[in-house]
Amino acid sequence: MAELLKGVPVAAAINARTAADVEMLKGKGVEPCLAIVQLGNNDADTAYATSAKKKCASSGVAVKDVALAADISEAELIEKINELNEDAAVHGVLILRPLPAHINDDNIRAALKPEKDIDGITDISLSGVFTGNSVGYAPCTAQACIEILDYYGINLKGKDVCVIGRSLVVGRPVAMMALGRNATVTVCSSATVDTPAHARQADVIIAAIGKAGMVDSSYLSEGQILIDVGINVNAEGKLCGDVDSSSADEAAAAYTPVPGGVGSVTTSVLMSHVVNAAKIAAEKLR
Amino acid sequence: MAELLKGVPVAAAINARTAADVEMLKGKGVEPCLAIVQLGNNDADTAYATSAKKKCASSGVAVKDVALAADISEAELIEKINELNEDAAVHGVLILRPLPAHINDDNIRAALKPEKDIDGITDISLSGVFTGNSVGYAPCTAQACIEILDYYGINLKGKDVCVIGRSLVVGRPVAMMALGRNATVTVCSSATVDTPAHARQADVIIAAIGKAGMVDSSYLSEGQILIDVGINVNAEGKLCGDVDSSSADEAAAAYTPVPGGVGSVTTSVLMSHVVNAAKIAAEKLR
Numbered sequence: 001m002a003e004l005l006k007g008v009p010v011a012a013a014i015n016a017r018t019a020a021d022v023e024m025l026k027g028k029g030v031e032p033c034l035a036i037v038q039l040g041n042n043d044a045d046t047a048y049a050t051s052a053k054k055k056c057a058s059s060g061v062a063v064k065d066v067a068l069a070a071d072i073s074e075a076e077l078i079e080k081i082n083e084l085n086e087d088a089a090v091h092g093v094l095i096l097r098p099l100p101a102h103i104n105d106d107n108i109r110a111a112l113k114p115e116k117d118i119d120g121i122t123d124i125s126l127s128g129v130f131t132g133n134s135v136g137y138a139p140c141t142a143q144a145c146i147e148i149l150d151y152y153g154i155n156l157k158g159k160d161v162c163v164i165g166r167s168l169v170v171g172r173p174v175a176m177m178a179l180g181r182n183a184t185v186t187v188c189s190s191a192t193v194d195t196p197a198h199a200r201q202a203d204v205i206i207a208a209i210g211k212a213g214m215v216d217s218s219y220l221s222e223g224q225i226l227i228d229v230g231i232n233v234n235a236e237g238k239l240c241g242d243v244d245s246s247s248a249d250e251a252a253a254a255y256t257p258v259p260g261g262v263g264s265v266t267t268s269v270l271m272s273h274v275v276n277a278a279k280i281a282a283e284k285l286r
Numbered sequence: 287m288a289e290l291l292k293g294v295p296v297a298a299a300i301n302a303r304t305a306a307d308v309e310m311l312k313g314k315g316v317e318p319c320l321a322i323v324q325l326g327n328n329d330a331d332t333a334y335a336t337s338a339k340k341k342c343a344s345s346g347v348a349v350k351d352v353a354l355a356a357d358i359s360e361a362e363l364i365e366k367i368n369e370l371n372e373d374a375a376v377h378g379v380l381i382l383r384p385l386p387a388h389i390n391d392d393n394i395r396a397a398l399k400p401e402k403d404i405d406g407i408t409d410i411s412l413s414g415v416f417t418g419n420s421v422g423y424a425p426c427t428a429q430a431c432i433e434i435l436d437y438y439g440i441n442l443k444g445k446d447v448c449v450i451g452r453s454l455v456v457g458r459p460v461a462m463m464a465l466g467r468n469a470t471v472t473v474c475s476s477a478t479v480d481t482p483a484h485a486r487q488a489d490v491i492i493a494a495i496g497k498a499g500m501v502d503s504s505y506l507s508e509g510q511i512l513i514d515v516g517i518n519v520n521a522e523g524k525l526c527g528d529v530d531s532s533s534a535d536e537a538a539a540a541y542t543p544v545p546g547g548v549g550s551v552t553t554s555v556l557m558s559h560v561v562n563a564a565k566i567a568a569e570k571l572r
Contacts, residue, residue, distance in 0.1 A: 106419060123421065127409035130416040130462075131454055133392060135409065158479045166465055168417055175473075176416075179452055182477035184484065187461075191468035193444045198470065 003254035005227075007144075007264030010151040014268040015059065021275045022060040025282060032278035033062040034118070034270075035084050037095045039077070039103075040070025045096040052094065055267040061274055064090055074103045078111045085113040091281055092118035092274035115280065118273035120173065129173045132180040137273045142173035144265035145206055145227045146181075148256060154204070154225055156183040162199050164188045164215070164242070165208035170229050174206055195219070207242040217247040226255035229262050289540035291513075293430075293550030296437040300554040301345065307561045308346040311568060318564035319348040320404070320556075321370050323381045325363070325389075326356025331382040338380065341553040347560055350376055360389045364397045371399040377567055378404035378560035401566065404559035406459065415459045418466040423559045428459035430551035431492055431513045432467075434542060440490070440511055442469040448488035450474045450481060450501070450528070456494040456515050464492075481505070493528040503533040512541035515548050 025032060034056055038045050056063045064087075066080060077099075084093050093116045099105055114124035118137050125136030149156065161183040165171035175185045186202070188195045199205050199219035205226050207215045212232035220226075230242030241258030248255040256262055311318060320342055324331050342349045350373075352366060363385075370379050379402045385391055400410035404423050411422030435442065447469040451457035461471045472488070474481045485491050485505040491512050493501045498518035506512075516528030527544030534541040542548055 123410060123413035123417070123419075126416055127413035130412055130458065131409070133409075158477055160479075172416065172462070172465075176458070179458070179473055179475070182475065184472065184474050184478040184481075186470065186472040187465055188470050189465070189468065191444055192470040193446075195470075 002249050002252040005148055005152055005225075005254050005256045005261065007148065007256065007261045010144075010148050010265050011268040013151060014147060014265070014272055018059055018268070018272045018275050021279060025275070025278055026060070028282055030278055030282045031062050032060070032275045033064055033090050033092075034274045035064040035066055035087075035090045035093045037066040037068065037080070037084075037093060039068050039072060039096070039100060041067075049096060052267055052270060055271055056274075059271045059275075061271055070100055071102075074107060077103060077108060081108065081111040085111075085116065088281070090116065091278040092116050092270075094119055094270070095121065097121070116277060118270060118277055126168065126173070129176050132176070137276075138177065139169050139173050140266045140269040140273065141170050141208075141229060141262065142177060143269045144262050145170070145174050145229065146177050147265055147269060148227060148262065149204075149225075152254070154254075156181040156204065159183050159203040160201060161185045161204045161206065162188060162202035163206045163208065164195060164199065165210075165229070167208065170206075170208040174208070178204075178206075205243075209242045211242055212240050213244040214242050215247075216244040217251060220247055220251040222251055223253045224251065226252050227262065228256050228258050231258060231263055288535050288538040291434055291438055291511075291540050291542045291547065293434065293542065293547045296430075296434050297551050297554040299437060300433060300551070300558055304345055304554070304558045304561050307565060311561070311564055312346070314568055316564055316568045317348050318346070318561045319350055319376050319378075320560045321350040321352055321373075321376045321379045323352040323354065323366070323370075323379060325354050325358060325382070325386060327353075335382060338553050338556060341557055342560075345557045345561075347557055356386055357388075360393060363389060363394060367394065367397040371397075371402065374567070376402065377564040378402050378556075380405055380556070381407065383407070402563060404556060404563055412454065412459070415462050418462070423562075424463065425455050425459050426552045426555040426559065427456050427494075427515060427548065428463060429555045430548050431456070431460050431515065432463050433551055433555060434513060434548065435490075435511075438540070440540075442467040442490065445469050445489040446487060447471045447490045447492065448474060448485045449492045449494065450485065451494035451496075451515070453494065456492075460492055460494070464490075491529075495528045497528055498526050499530040500528050501533075502530040503537060506533055506537040508537055509539045510537065512538050513548065514542050514544050517544060517549055 109121050114122050117125050120137045120139035128135030161178045163175045166189040175187045179185045196218045200221045208229035212234045228241035228243040234240045239259050370376050395407050400408045403411050406423045406425035414421030415424050447464045449461045452475045461473050465471045482504045486507045494515035498520045514527035514529040520526045525545050
């Protein structure tokens with residue numbers, strides 16, 4: 001039986017730090033505020049927005065809902081982002097992506113002010129992740145993986161970490177963050193010839209592929225730590241991760257459950273970023 | 287006997303493309319110009335500046351020498367960089383680094399206009415390397431590694447690439463560039479417990495450590511491709527790479543010599559960046 005690396009206590013620890021900052025800001029008359037920009041209303045976006053709003057409510061963070069038509073033009077969307085950039089009452093902007101195909105994602109990323117980029121999508125935030133210079137904000141899901149490892153006292157120094165997936169939302173940023181913590185990092189992708197062989201050799205696997213249960217016993221060896229970023233729906237209609245949980249339970253030393261693992265930490269990281277952005281904005285006003 | 291992946295023909299191919307662009311620009315009355323900023327006169331900086339200037343001369347690129355005192359203040363250096371940013375006759379700025387300890391490298395990197403950052407030191411250039419969005423310019427040495435692999439027809443798709451070293455000048459950028467070419471990439475550093483074991487498993491090793499002959503037979507297996515970024519002076523006072531050449535000759539399928547390998551391609555990449563920056567500037571003027 002492997003240990004479960006549950007997200008709830010990790011989130012609680014982050015929330016406690018955030019709450020103290022919110023209290024301090026309220027004493028100065030500042031209410032942190034997150035703008036959530038959603039185009040259309042697909043289920044995945046709505047589910048994430050709902051969970052972010054619930055977290056905002058429990059964290060004392062105001063929400064500015066920016067619901068836009070799915071067929072809004074790129075120019076109009078950029079105009080909206082400019083308004084949010086200029087709005088001093090808004091401290092962070094979460095743009096639900098992927099965007100519809102008629103909108104160029106790079107142009108939207110470039111439009112957002114880095115100070116308000118609390119989900120790490122701008123070039124400035126991503127360069128901070130790459131250089132390790134703590135400029136900007138890391139993508140929340142990537143940071144959630146690291147927060148879990150930190151909370152459970154798993155030191156990456158000298159460890160072999162296998163990251164499966166190379167997206168800019170998780171794979172590449174979490175690889176750079178692990179490298180910054182002195183891990184030896186291997187990044188596998190869909191182009192990798194033998195991912196199971198790479199995974200078996202690792203001390204820590206970070207699975208961010210988006211395929212239900214793909215990481216089965218063929219990927220695992222005894223005593224590994226598994227961080228499961230996937231949130232998928234399996235054939236029985238149940239929520240599940242990229243890691244096959246019964247294989248994990250048999251071989252791993254510890255793993256994050258789905259649900260209740262990485263996903264339950266992500267919105268806490270998001271709140272901490274919004275509140276941090278509000279603190280920086282408040283200091284600039286003084 | 288392993289094949290030698292010599293830099294000279296790779297450089298010649300890059301030079302030919304650059305020469306055509308220089309010709310075209312001269313027809314429009316534009317002379318590409320590289321400013322070289324050197325603080326003090328340590329040997330390594332002077333050697334690199336001399337080799338860059340020679341390359342400029344043979345490429346039809348003008349040089350603006352900006353020789354500054356080693357004890358210049360950070361504010362004065364930033365003022366100088368601002369002048370170069372504003373000087374329309376200057377298309378690229380090469381700042382010889384590492385800078386003296388009293389100057390904050392991050393502040394200098396931030397001062398340079400990304401359009402003139404032909405050696406990939408600004409956050410914008412580095413984010414382009416990280417995201418693969420071809421924004422800005424890649425660090426010249428990292429790109430030189432990739433140019434050599436391309437020239438000799440070595441396709442990285444599905445290959446295991448072991449990068450030894452995680453600097454922002456070579457290790458991390460070349461890792462991201464290899465990942466973008468569909469390699470499976472492992473980044474080893476001084477914190478790695480068993481670098482030889484990782485290296486032995488790779489199809490391609492990119493050595494960027496700066497230790498003479500460190501990569502010996504214990505790092506190698508049959509048939510590998512070795513890209514040697516190191517430029518060191520060995521105990522006999524001779525120039526040598528990070529790879530032990532007699533070990534490479536025995537085990538590898540092919541490797542880059544030192545001297546005459548990566549180093550002989552770097553200034554050609556630098557020229558191509560300056561000329562490209564001049565082209566972009568000329569187009570903006572039209």
